[in-house]
Structure formats: structure tokens, C-alpha cells
Amino acid sequence: MDTALLSTLSSLSASQKTCLGTGKILNVSDLLLVAPTEIAKQCKITLTEAQNIIGLVCKAYVCQPRSLTDIQHEHDEMFTTGDTTLDTALGGGIRTGMLWEVVGQSAAGKTQWGLQLSLTVQLPKTMGGLSGSACYLTTSAKLPTNRLAELSRMHPLLSPSLCGLSDVQTLSTTNIPLLLHVLSVLFPKLIADHSNPPAKPIKLLVIDALAELFHSSDKTTTQTLVQRSRNIYEISSLLHSLASRYRIAILVLNEVSDAFDRGYNADTSSDLIYNDQSRWFGRADSVPGENRKEASLGLVWANQINVRIMLSRTGRRRYLDEVRSAVNKLQKVDSDTAADSHMEAMEENATLIRRMSVIFSSVAPPLSLDYIVTVEGISVLSDVSIPREIQQTMPSAPQPLAATSTAMTTVLADTSNPEALSQVSPLDVGCAEDEGAGEVLQVDEWDAYWEQNEEDAYNTVDLDSLLPELNPQHN
Known part of the structure; x- marks a missing residue:
């Protein structure tokens, strides 16, 4: 409208x-x-x-009232992400009729999300899909078709016979006017063209990545901020209209910017300050360093989305279970030297661990999980479990790192033991080392002496007897 x-x-x-x-x-x-x-x-x-x-x-353009008997027959569909644990964390999977945002720094796995969902939406309904197709809009880079084909071959749930590149439509939108034209004219026409069999209906729209359209070298002024807010409102309004009218899921990939904590100032007024409030809807804080990044595009965009998921690089690595079992077999058969050389080679190929945090969602509580990106796609680590309360009723958000077992807590309590570090199961070795580095340092004896004797030292010193020595002219 x-x-x-x-x-x-x-x-x-x-x-x-x-x-x-x-x-x-x-x-x-x-x-x-x-x-x-x-x-x-x-x-x-x-x-x-x-x-x-x-x-x-x-x-x-007045909206006509509708009867509840007509609305109750409408329901949102869901399709799988390709990982059952991740589906549970998101409230059952990716729901249509909603605006989803995946935000994260470079190499966090945002594009992998878009590619994987573009394939899982094509799965039959009996396998968790919607038997639909996807439209992938790029703003700067081209669609990585090689990676898309690799996912269709390597993911355990996918296969080229069920999910293919022919059902992923792509278009480059390099500026805001072009994106508005695509969303208002070309995309509705594409949906109409795919509404009749044997074509698969469009069920997913991916925009990779929206914030890149707002990069500018011009000086920021009030006028440019107002224009940016208007553009964001126009884009989000079109996206909501498409999602509700055609019952599709819309995934928008977004960037992050550095977040600076300026501290609390008691002299400020009682009005809500954006800086103090943005950390509740723009940042995650489940692992150290995660709160140093916040989502781009500000409050105007945050008010438009239904779900915000943040992806972060943790800098941690882990050896996959199958790699460890292979090393154990090698140690039994080969010599110690061969096993050591094989382990050194594995260290270089250890899988990077990334962090996913549901900051807010209208269908699921806030939650944080560790995940990895392999040739098979995105998958949550096998030792991560969703609390039973969330699986059944999802009443409230769990505590951060609630999936950590008591065995891990015991190991972290004794990080000085090298054997204990090698037995870490729920988390990786890098995390255990980081936790161990936070031990209390030894108290300096000289500082302790002055803390105890500072007042006595000044009270017991005879300054009159020292005065002639300090000032010879006193006499």
C-alpha cells in the first residue's frame, strides 16, 4: 500500500x-x-x-474487518533448518509469514544459513520441507552456486534429486531503488508464475545482505538519517506485506558494528537512552566478547523484524568425535610416533566453533548454542541439549551456557591438571584454557605490607627528630 x-x-x-x-x-x-x-x-x-x-x-486503502472464522483457518507453515536441535531452539523450525533476521560478523556463517534454507525448503513435507522454492537476492557478491551444489550433495538430509539449483531463483539488487522495484513489482510476478504446477511455489525469500545497501561515504546529517529511516520503513513494509499475503518466510542477512560501553552516568535524565537499551535487542552476551558487536540499521529496523539471531566467531576449535575415534584406533595399531604426527595434522584441521544466540523471537525464547559449519552445512554440536521445559512449553529463557554439564564444571575447577584439560567433553579445550586464565593472581607481599601498616607507619614516626636531618637550616 x-x-x-x-x-x-x-x-x-x-x-x-x-x-x-x-x-x-x-x-x-x-x-x-x-x-x-x-x-x-x-x-x-x-x-x-x-x-x-x-x-x-x-x-x-481502509482495511476491511474480517471474521475470526475466516482467520482461524489460516496457519503458518514451518520447514526444517536441517538440524533437529536447531529446529527445537527456533520453536519448531522456520515459520512462514514472518520476517527473520540473521546478523553476524564476517565468516560467522550468515550466507551458509541462507544457502541451507534455500535447499531445505524444497524438501517434501514428509521430510520437514514445504515442497517449495526459494528466491535469493544478493546486494554485492554473486550467489555461490558451487557451495549450494556441494550442500545438496553432502548434507545428510538433502540430495540432488530432492533439492536442486533449478528451484533457487536469484537476482542482484545493488541499490535501494532497485530493491524496492524488485519487491513491489518483480517478486510478486515471480510468485504468480510459480503458483501453478508443476512449478514449486515460492516459500522463502533471502536478502544477502541488507546493510550493504546503506553503506555511504557521504557525511552523516539529519537529512541522510531521515532518508535512511524512510528507506528502511519502505523496505520492511514491503517485506511484511509479502510475508503475510503470500505466506512465505523472509530471511534478511545483516551486518554488525562495534559496540562501545560508555558506562552508566547517574547525572543523565530519567529518559530511556538508546545506548543503554540497545544491548537488550541488538547484542548477545552468552560468551565473553559476544557483546562487543551489535546489529546494524538501528532501532527502526529492529522494530520491524520478528526474530533476531546473532552469529559470532568464538575463536575456539574442537576435534570432531569421529576424528577422536580415528586417532584412538591409530594409537592402538600404529606406533606412538605415527599417532603423534597424525594428531599434529589434525590440530591444524580442527573445526572452528561458532556461537548462535536468539536475541528475541515471537515464537521462541532467547537461547544460545554452539554450532559448526562443515561441508555438510550448519549443525549444532552433539553435546548441546535443549532444556525439556523449552521443548514442551518454552516458558522462559534458560540461563546462558545452561547446556554445560556438571562434569565440565569439575574439570574447569582444576585447570592446572593437564590430564583434566584433555578430558573436556561439553566444551572445547580453548574454552577451558580461557576459563583457567581467569584465576586470581598472587597477592604482592609489598602491597599487602603497606595495606596493613600504612597508618601505623605515619603514627609511629618521630618527625621532630627527623626534621633537622631533612632541613639543615632549621637550627
């Missing part, structure tokens, strides 16, 4: 359309987001005429 052209409204007269064209007010958002006095000034008409035009446009 917001991007609908006013020239197509039959309720407006030809003279009214001409006046709006003179003031360069072309669509509904241009008319409703500007004060009537400003419209009258731009179009060179009276205030009464401007208010009359606004009233006619509002009547033309």
Missing part, C-alpha cells in the same frame, strides 16, 4: 493528481508521511484541499 502510485487511484480527480505530481508526491507514503501544511506548500494548493486529498486516499 505504501508504495502504491497515487496516479492509479480512481477516487482522485485529474486535477488533484496533477497537483500531486507538481509537488512530486507520487505514492501513498509520500503523502501520508508528510504534514498537510507541507503538502499544501509543495503542491501549491490550500490546506483544505490537501486534507481532502489525504481523506480520499485513506478511504481508498
